[in-house]
Amino acid sequence: MPRIEKIKLPDIGEGVAEGEIVRWLVKEGDEVKQFQSLVEVLTDKATVEIPSPYSGRVKKLLAREGERIRVGSPIAEIEIEGGEAPAGENVEEAVKVEEKPQAAAQAIEVGEKARQIIRAPPSVRRLAQELGVDLSLVKGTGPGGIITKEDVMRFYEENIKRQKQEARVAVQETVGVRPVERIPLRGIKRRMAERMIEAKARIPHVYLAEEVDATELVRLRENLKQIAESKGVKLTFLPLVIKAVVKALKEYPLLNSTLDYEKGEIIVKKYYNIGIAVDTEQGLVVPNIKDADKKGLFQIAREIEELASKAREGKVGLEDIRDGTFTITNIGSIGSTIGFPIINYPESAILGIHRIVRRPGYYEDRLEPRYYMNISLSFDHRFIEGGYASRFLAALKRYLENPLLFLAPEDEFR
Amino acid sequence: MGMDRYDLVVIGGGPGGYPGAIRASQLGLRVALVEASRLGGECTNYGCIPTKAMIRPANILWSLRSMGFVKGNLDLAFDEYMEWVSSITNRISGGVEMLLKGYGVDLYRGVASLTSEGIISVEGIGDLRAGKILIATGTEPSDLPGVAVDGEVIHNNRTILGIRRKPSSILIIGGGYIGVEFAGLFAKIGVEVRLVEIMPSLLPGMDQDLSRAAERILRESGVKIYTGTTVSSIAKRQSEADVELSNGERFSVEKILVAVGRKPTRISGLDRAGVGVDGKGYIKVDDGMRTSNPNIYASGDIAGPLLLAHKAFMQSIVAAENIAGGRVKYDPRAVPSVIFTEPEMAFVGMGEEEARKHGYNTKSVKMPMGGIARAIIEGSEEGFAKVVYDDDTKQVLGFVIVSPHASELISEASLAIEMGASIEDLALTIHPHPTVSEIFEEISELALGRPKHFLVRRRPSRVS
Numbered sequence: 001m002p003r004i005e006k007i008k009l010p011d012i013g014e015g016v017a018e019g020e021i022v023r024w025l026v027k028e029g030d031e032v033k034q035f036q037s038l039v040e041v042l043t044d045k046a047t048v049e050i051p052s053p054y055s056g057r058v059k060k061l062l063a064r065e066g067e068r069i070r071v072g073s074p075i076a077e078i079e080i081e082g083g084e085a086p087a088g089e090n091v092e093e094a095v096k097v098e099e100k101p102q103a104a105a106q107a108i109e110v111g112e113k114a115r116q117i118i119r120a121p122p123s124v125r126r127l128a129q130e131l132g133v134d135l136s137l138v139k140g141t142g143p144g145g146i147i148t149k150e151d152v153m154r155f156y157e158e159n160i161k162r163q164k165q166e167a168r169v170a171v172q173e174t175v176g177v178r179p180v181e182r183i184p185l186r187g188i189k190r191r192m193a194e195r196m197i198e199a200k201a202r203i204p205h206v207y208l209a210e211e212v213d214a215t216e217l218v219r220l221r222e223n224l225k226q227i228a229e230s231k232g233v234k235l236t237f238l239p240l241v242i243k244a245v246v247k248a249l250k251e252y253p254l255l256n257s258t259l260d261y262e263k264g265e266i267i268v269k270k271y272y273n274i275g276i277a278v279d280t281e282q283g284l285v286v287p288n289i290k291d292a293d294k295k296g297l298f299q300i301a302r303e304i305e306e307l308a309s310k311a312r313e314g315k316v317g318l319e320d321i322r323d324g325t326f327t328i329t330n331i332g333s334i335g336s337t338i339g340f341p342i343i344n345y346p347e348s349a350i351l352g353i354h355r356i357v358r359r360p361g362y363y364e365d366r367l368e369p370r371y372y373m374n375i376s377l378s379f380d381h382r383f384i385e386g387g388y389a390s391r392f393l394a395a396l397k398r399y400l401e402n403p404l405l406f407l408a409p410e411d412e413f414r
Numbered sequence: 415m416g417m418d419r420y421d422l423v424v425i426g427g428g429p430g431g432y433p434g435a436i437r438a439s440q441l442g443l444r445v446a447l448v449e450a451s452r453l454g455g456e457c458t459n460y461g462c463i464p465t466k467a468m469i470r471p472a473n474i475l476w477s478l479r480s481m482g483f484v485k486g487n488l489d490l491a492f493d494e495y496m497e498w499v500s501s502i503t504n505r506i507s508g509g510v511e512m513l514l515k516g517y518g519v520d521l522y523r524g525v526a527s528l529t530s531e532g533i534i535s536v537e538g539i540g541d542l543r544a545g546k547i548l549i550a551t552g553t554e555p556s557d558l559p560g561v562a563v564d565g566e567v568i569h570n571n572r573t574i575l576g577i578r579r580k581p582s583s584i585l586i587i588g589g590g591y592i593g594v595e596f597a598g599l600f601a602k603i604g605v606e607v608r609l610v611e612i613m614p615s616l617l618p619g620m621d622q623d624l625s626r627a628a629e630r631i632l633r634e635s636g637v638k639i640y641t642g643t644t645v646s647s648i649a650k651r652q653s654e655a656d657v658e659l660s661n662g663e664r665f666s667v668e669k670i671l672v673a674v675g676r677k678p679t680r681i682s683g684l685d686r687a688g689v690g691v692d693g694k695g696y697i698k699v700d701d702g703m704r705t706s707n708p709n710i711y712a713s714g715d716i717a718g719p720l721l722l723a724h725k726a727f728m729q730s731i732v733a734a735e736n737i738a739g740g741r742v743k744y745d746p747r748a749v750p751s752v753i754f755t756e757p758e759m760a761f762v763g764m765g766e767e768e769a770r771k772h773g774y775n776t777k778s779v780k781m782p783m784g785g786i787a788r789a790i791i792e793g794s795e796e797g798f799a800k801v802v803y804d805d806d807t808k809q810v811l812g813f814v815i816v817s818p819h820a821s822e823l824i825s826e827a828s829l830a831i832e833m834g835a836s837i838e839d840l841a842l843t844i845h846p847h848p849t850v851s852e853i854f855e856e857i858s859e860l861a862l863g864r865p866k867h868f869l870v871r872r873r874p875s876r877v878s
Contacts, residue, residue, distance in 0.1 A: 035700050119809065119834035122746075129742050144807060146834045181421075182443075182739040 002081055005054055006062075006074040009041065018070045019048070021063045022318055030058045033134075038076060041069075042318065048186075056080040066318045120147035131156045188283035188314075199345035202261075206381040207340040210393050212400045214356050214373040215363070220403045228298055238276065239300040241328060241353055244399040246272045246293045247406040249326060252392035255349040256325045259383050266383055275327035275344055276304060278311035285311040286327055286344055287320035297407075328353060331376070338374050348384060351396075352376035375400075418520070420446045422737055423534050423544035425526045425681060428455015429723040430550030430714015432510050434730035434737075439517040441738035446520040446544075448536050453514070453521075454507040456552055456715075457723040460572040463506055465592075466754060467499040469599045473756045476602035476635065477793060490603050492580035499575065528683030532709065546709050546737045549689070549697060550730060553676035553715040558587060561648060561672055567655050568648075568670045571596075581605055581668040585657055587645055588673035589616040591753045594628050596671055598755045601635040608638045608667070610659065615641055617753070623780070623800060624759050627816045630796070631755045678716050692718065701743040703733035711737060725749050748831040752821040757794040760824035763812030763831045766802055774804040774811060781857045783817050785867040788848040792818040799853045801827075801837060801861060808836035808862075817850050826854055837861050 009019060019041035026038050037049040038058075059077040063069050118135045120128070124147055128135050131152065138155045140147035185193060217240060228235035249256040249272060257268040275288035287307040289300055310316050326347055331339035332354030341350045354374040361370035375396065379389045399406040420443075424435040427449035435447045452459045471490065478484045514521060524536040534542045555570040557563070565573040571592055584600055586593045589611025597609045609632065611618070615625040616632075616639065629639055644660040648670065658664045678695040690698045690706040696718035703711045711733040714726030725746075732744040750762040769776040783789035783797035794817060802812035813827030830840060841858035845851045852867075859865045 035702075119807075121833040125745060126742060129745075130740070132741075143839075144809070144834065144836055184739070 002056075002079045004059055005056070005078050005080055007038070007050075007053065007076045007078055008074050009069050009071050010050065011071055018068050020068045020318055021065050021075070023065060024061060025049070026058050028058050028061055032056065032058055032078065039063075050075075052078065054078050054080050066322075118147065119145055120152075124149050124152055128152050131160065133160065188280070188285060192283045195345060196342055199342050202345060203343050204381045205340075205343060205378045206386060206389070207376060207378050208386075208389055208393050209338050209340075209374060209376045210397050212373045212375055212397050213361065214371040214400065217373075217400055217403055218356060218371045220407075224297070228301065231298055233298045233301045234305060235298070235301050236304070237353075237356070238304055238328070238330065239297050240403065241351075241400070242274050242289065242292050242300055243297060244396055244403070244406045245274060245326065245328060245351060247399055248392055248396040250293070251395055252388065254384050254388060255379060255392050257348050258346045259348065259380060261382065269325045271325065273323050273325045275321075275324035275347075276307065277327060277329035277341070277344075278308050280311050280314065282314055285316050285321065286324065287311055287316050288324040288327075290323075327351070330354075332374070338376055340376050340378050343378055343380060349377060349379040349389070349392075352378075373400075418446070419543045419545075420444050420520070421545045422446075422548060422734070423448065423526075423542050423546075424519075424548045424550060425534065426450075426455065426550035426552055426714070426716075427453040427510065427514075427521075428550060428552050428714060428726065429457050430552060430712075430716065430726035430730050431455070431548065432514060432730070433727050434548050434550070434713060434734035435519045436513060436517045437731050437734035438738055439519050441734070443738055445518075446522060446542055447514060448522045448524065448526040448534065448542070450523075450525045452507050453510040454503070456554070457726075458506050458510065459503050460575060462723055464499050464503050464575050465571075465595055465599070467502040468495075469595065469754050469756075471495060471498075472599040472602040476756070480793070490580070492603075493578045496575070496578055525681075527681050528687045528689075528710075531687070544709075546711065548730070548733050548737065549681065549705075549710060549712040549716055550714045550726070551679040551681055551716050552726075553721055554679050555672070556675040556677045558672050558674050561587070561645070561670070563672060564650075567650055567653065567668070568672065570672050574669070574671055577669070583667045584608070584669040584671060585610065585645075585655075585667045586671045586673060588675070589613070589618070589628075589639075589641065590673065590675065591617060591751075593671070593673040594632065595754050596673065597632055597637045598635055601632070601637045602756075607632075607636070608640065608665070610640045610643050610645060612644050613641065620751075621761060621765055621800075621814050623798070623814060624753070624761065624816070627759060627798070628753065628755060631757070676715070676721055680716075694718075701745055702736045702741070703729055703744060704736070720749055720751070722749065722751065746832070748828040750824045750828050752824065754821065757792075757797045757816055757818050758820035759814075759816045760820040761812070761814040762824050762828050763810070764802055765812055765814075769802050769804070769811045775806045776802065776811070777805040777861070778802045778812075779857060779861040781853070781860050781865075781868060783850070783853065785856060785865070786817075786848075786850055786853050788850050788852070789817055791848070792850070794818045799857050801857050803837050803861065808838050810835055810837060810840065815853065817853065819850055823851055823853070826851065 022040040022042045024039050026032055032038065032052045032055065034055045035051045038052050039050050041048050041050055056078040059079045061076050063075045069075060119140060120135055125135065127149055133152050133156050135147060138147050138151050141151050142148040217237065221235060221237060221240065225235050253268050256272060257266055259266055271291055272293040273288040273290050274292040275286040278285050278287065289303050292300060307320060324344060324347060327344040327350045329341045329350060329352050331341065331352040338354065339352050341352045343350045352375065356371050356373045358369055358371050360367055363370060377389060377393050422438045422443050422445045424431045424445065424447040427447055431447060435445050439445045457463060475488055475490060478488055522536045522539050524538045527535050529535045532544055534544055534547065536542060555572065561568060563570045563573060565576065583606040586597050586607065586609045589609055593609060594616055597607050601607045616628045617625045632639060640659060646658045646660050649656040654666050654668045655670055656666050680695055684691060687710060688707045689710055692698055697705055697712040697716050699705055699712050699717045703713050703717065705712050713729035713733045715721045717729060728746065729744050732742055735742050748762045750760060753759040766776055766778045778800055780798055780800040784795045789795050789797060797817035800814040801810060803810050810827065810830040815823055817823065837858035840854045841862060843855065845855045856865055856867055860868055
């Protein structure tokens with residue numbers, strides 16, 4: 001006799017009253033095992049995977065991705081076959097339950113499923129646990145259909161690895177001899193690791209770098225700073241770079257697109273949501289400025305400030321990180337001369353900007369103090385040629401060196 | 415003492431605790447272990463080890479006497495016997511200490527309690543700071559209301575080990591495996607034994623064939639068995655007690671042993687730490703031995719039945735590996751149980767009822783030991799074996815065995831179940847002759863309809 005249990009968002013941790021449903025890890029109709037992760041929930045502290053308290057079938061998902069849910073509110077319904085003993089319930093009690101008169105009718109129902117008790121020796125079960133392989137999905141090729149280690153490995157290679165498109169890093173176990181500290185990879189850090197692996201595994205990156213004479217940009221910012229401050233805005237170089245980037249992207253739209261390799265299509269985006277990489281204590285977060293092409297410099301500056309502080313407080317919502325089209329990362333703020341970032345998959349390119357340095361340079365045959373900044377570009381070489389990307393970078397350099405060109409209304413200087 | 419910081423603090427030095435401490439240390443963690451009493455826990459000091467030590471001389475004495483052709487007076491120097499038993503437990507407990515120290519586990523002696531998140535307070539020592547905690551405090555003997563253990567006349571399994579003079583008579587209350595083992599051993603060294611069990615049969619909850627075998631085996635060694643019976647009153651007089659049973663029978667005994675089950679040994683601070691317990695006080699764990707507090711694990715008896723040392727060993731290791739960052743489960747198919755009577759009794763896996771409930775096309779075959787030459791030599795042809803299997807796949811699901819060395823033999827059945835072996839596999843595996851292990855080959859052949867050493871008479875088929 002199946003019964004339906006409502007799963008509520010559990011108390012995730014101290015002081016956390018609500019969480020945002022980031023991603024469902026199961027869908028309606030899926031069979032789940034007890035303690036299997038159901039959903040990723042982003043709290044203001046971290047991303048948490050919520051395990052299922054029961055084994056059964058997912059009857060209904062009661063919360064949408066992106067929705068904020070209060071602790072204690074139902075998030076899903078699970079259909080449970082028969083009366084399964086919850087964790088820790090002792091055997092004596094379980095035996096007593098089975099001795100109830102109606103047990104016979106129930107036993108047949110339970111039987112059909114349990115019948116498929118998996119034939120796998122302990123070493124194979126251990127391997128499956130370590131690889132995260134569900135043995136009920138593996139076909140055994142050993143004597144009498146016993147699942148062998150080879151079967152588990154084959155399943156793992158063919159399914160899990162491919163499904164996740166994730167190259168697992170073989171971690172050499174340092175067993176016993178050397179002191180180590182084991183830091184669990186969870187929440188944002190775990191997602192960062194997954195996304196980096198995915199991006200690097202899928203995208204053949206090519207890197208370009210360019211030096212920009214930023215003297216005009218520095219001068220422009222000096223001029224605008226006062227006005228910005230009077231409006232309560234702290235103007236950094238980033239909003240200026242964003243404006244220049246949008247302008248260059250409009251001319252080179254492949255860098256504002258996504259390759260759907262499986263379908264064999266390039267999806268060129270007609271909107272410009274520019275991501276900014278923010279380094280936080282919990283890990284890397286990339287919120288984006290929506291429709292940066294339609295926004296003014298000060299508005300962009302204001303939004304950057306908001307997003308950055310949200311990110312540092314771990315309060316970035318799914319809405320803020322979703323639907324980015326191109327990313328900018330400030331590599332030089334701490335001190336590197338040049339760095340090549342990893343593309344924020346499924347975007348097609350990422351721009352690295354660096355510290356602006358003052359040094360002597362020639363301007364109209366005169367040696368004088370000038371400002372310079374390195375910029376770097378990583379792009380998806382599956383569908384973007386080196387020449388195309390170089391021309392994008394050259395255009396961007398031109399804009400950054402002559403800010404009037406990107407600040408002026410469209411078409412004016414064409 | 416300043417607060418020492420450990421990756422793992424294990425509370426309890428018994429089978430649920432020390433293996434995990436060793437494994438965690440092998441995996442590179444900084445580990446401490448807190449023990450309130452003796453290392454090795456109930457098993458080493460008051461359970462498995464001393465009782466088996468007591469049983470072996472008792473069995474030797476009994477079998478020499480019962481052979482009839484060994485002449486002369488054989489007797490037991492009881493105090494030396496008990497000294498030898500305690501020397502065995504000391505040696506094994508000392509071995510645990512040597513291992514822990516050898517693996518660099520810091521030992522603290524005292525009662526532990528959880529004071530605040532990640533802090534363990536050890537009575538008389540101070541606070542320890544722990545990244546993770548493994549609770550393995552085990553169980554202790556349950557009390558029988560109105561029958562207070564005094565360590566003089568009325569004993570539990572712990573205090574009885576302290577006696578140094580052989581009692582003339584003993585009443586054992588409780589016919590579970592502890593009561594049954596003590597009844598058999600005391601009877602064999604010449605103590606008048608009465609065994610009282612409230613349920614209708616001994617070894618309640620176990621296979622009925624085992625209950626019957628236990629009664630037969632104990633009766634043969636002279637134990638008076640009272641099933642479906644309770645103790646109505648106990649009146650202590652100096653060094654003995656007058657007892658009245660629920661059936662009206664009255665007698666005097668020199669010692670009373672209370673063996674009515676076990677209860678969890680809880681430490682203080684579980685509530686505060688958010689560690690969930692069930693209605694009986696056992697800590698709730700998942701199959702990775704995690705409690706409801708993500709930094710606290712539990713293993714062994716305190717994590718709930720089965721209350722067996724070998725189960726505790728495995729759980730302790732699983733807990734340690736998960737604490738060290740692994741992701742493994744405690745998911746045995748086969749946890750063997752042994753009752754150290756003579757002949758011994760052992761079982762593993764599913765009984766017929768359970769197998770049927772799991773939807774197997776359940777078949778079982780029982781076979782007496784009489785066909786096994788070695789069992790006759792060992793004087794235990796009254797034993798038997800039983801195999802439970804699935805008739806479609808012939809997969810071995812469960813095994814019961816009553817025979818000499820059953821405690822050793824059962825592991826072949828455990829391995830068969832864990833490996834998913836079939837009775838055909840057992841039948842085709844050559845077993846050395848003459849050994850009791852041949853029963854695996856014989857009973858599998860019987861199940862397949864072609865035993866070598868057992869006559870199956872074909873009944874002529876009749877048309878009705």
